[in-house]
Amino acid sequence: MSAILEHSNFTVSNPDATAAWMCDVFGWHIRWSGDSIDGGYTVHVGEENSYLALYRPAKPASPKGSSYTTVGGLNHVAFVVDDLDTCEAAVKKAGFATHMHADYEPGRRFYFHDNDHIEYEMVQYDDA
Structure with missing residues (x-):
């Protein structure tokens, strides 16, 4: 299965x-x-x-506290992209600030929060 x-x-x-x-x-x-x-x-x-x-x-109800300390909270959602630099430019153009840039096996990544404070991780793998 x-x-x-x-x-x-x-x-x-x-x-x-x-x-x-x-x-x-x-x-x-x-x-x-x-x-x-x-x-x-x-x-x-x-x-x-x-x-x-x-x-x-x-x-709508009031937002809850930090997702990382709330049981059942959504911490972040990750997406694989084929061009991280182009993706980051599009994220910034959409009005979001990027942070937590990292480059380690197996690829590079950055994070951003949207207007609802949902965190997204964007990653490009080395073999992409």
């Missing part, structure tokens, strides 16, 4: 805005958008076989 990640669902403040920068930075497309559970709104953004569901609840 094997498993492939089909999608993940994030709660965000503005699904349309988050999907827009993801389309620009990652080269993705919007697969679907519309009304969702409990009066919320969702945008599915990604590729043919995988995507992120970006959900906004009808009545």
Whole structure:
């Protein structure tokens, strides 16, 4: 048996805005958008076989503390890219500051936070 990640669902403040920068930075497309559970709104953004569901609840709750100290917290999401420098330029153009640059086996990486404080890791492997 094997498993492939089909999608993940994030709660965000503005699904349309988050999907827009993801389309620009990652080269993705919007697969679907519309009304969702409990009066919320969702945008599915990604590729043919995988995507992120970006959900906004009808009545958002206050953000919780640090994900790294919250059981069940999302610490970061990592994506493999074929050109880390071009990706970093696109992330900065989208208005996000990059940090924690590292170069160690098997590749180079950097991190950034979006407007909802979700942390992303971008990595380019040496053999990419």
